[in-house]
Amino acid sequence: MKLKFLLFVMALSAMGPGRDAPPPDADSVPRSNPARLPPIAQSSTEPTDPVPPAAPEASFLDAADVAPEDFVWKQRPIVVFADTPGDPAFVEQLDALQRGAVALAARDAVVILDTDPSADSIWRRNLHPRGFSxxxxxxxxxxxxxxxxxxxxxxxxxxxxxxxxxxQEIGRGSVLR
Incomplete structure (x- = not known):
């Protein structure tokens, strides 16, 4: 019984003062001093629209120009292999990657293109593709x-x-930015 009474008293005291008092007078409410507010800058010229920052786009690089070591701990390579540049699967994939370049850049991705099997790039030696990959x-x-x-x-x-x-990057992104 004492416990119930104690809980009732605690709940009642947590509700705060009674509502019988009239609302505060408008003159008694503190207001910010308009003299302390920073002055509003007035420009004599018409305002210009701010230029939005350019969205980053994914890089498209030739496999002969770069090595896998160039990207370790910096970017995520997406390597696209084909036996010829005219391979329908390669053309379809390249078109999709170009349309989504902004989304890939946001994930630190770089696209490496390799369409020449005879060049025997380091990418082909390490990844051993067969046809489109x-x-x-x-x-x-x-x-x-x-x-x-x-x-x-x-x-x-x-x-x-x-x-x-x-x-991990996403988790840290909100803290570092």
Whole structure:
């Protein structure tokens, strides 16, 4: 019984003062001093629209120009292989990647294109593709996904967002920015 009474008294005291008092007088409410407010800048010219910052876009690089070591702990290479530049799967994948370049850039992705098997690039020696192939490599240099068919950028973005390193980046993103 004492416990119930004690809980009732605590709840009643937590409600605050009674509502029988009249509302405060308008003159008794403190207001900010208009003299202390910073002056409003008046411009004599017409205001101009601020220029929005340019959205970053993913880089498209030739496999012969770059090495896998160039991207370790910096960017996520998405390597697209084909036997010829006219391969329909390659053309479809390249079109999809170009349309989603902004989404890829937001995930620190760079697209590496390799359409010349005779050049025997370091990418081909390390990844051993057969015909068309898409390979996603994380920032730590490990191969995360291999696809033998074109893949939508939305799916690529979701796959990147599931990677442990990307999850760490997202977690830190709100703190550092």
């Amino acid at each position: 898409l390979v996603l490599i994380d920032k730590d240099g490990q191969i995360k996904i291999r696809r033998p068919s074109p893949w939508d950028v939305r799916e690529i973005g979701r796959a990147i967002d599931r990677l442990p390193l990307r999850r």
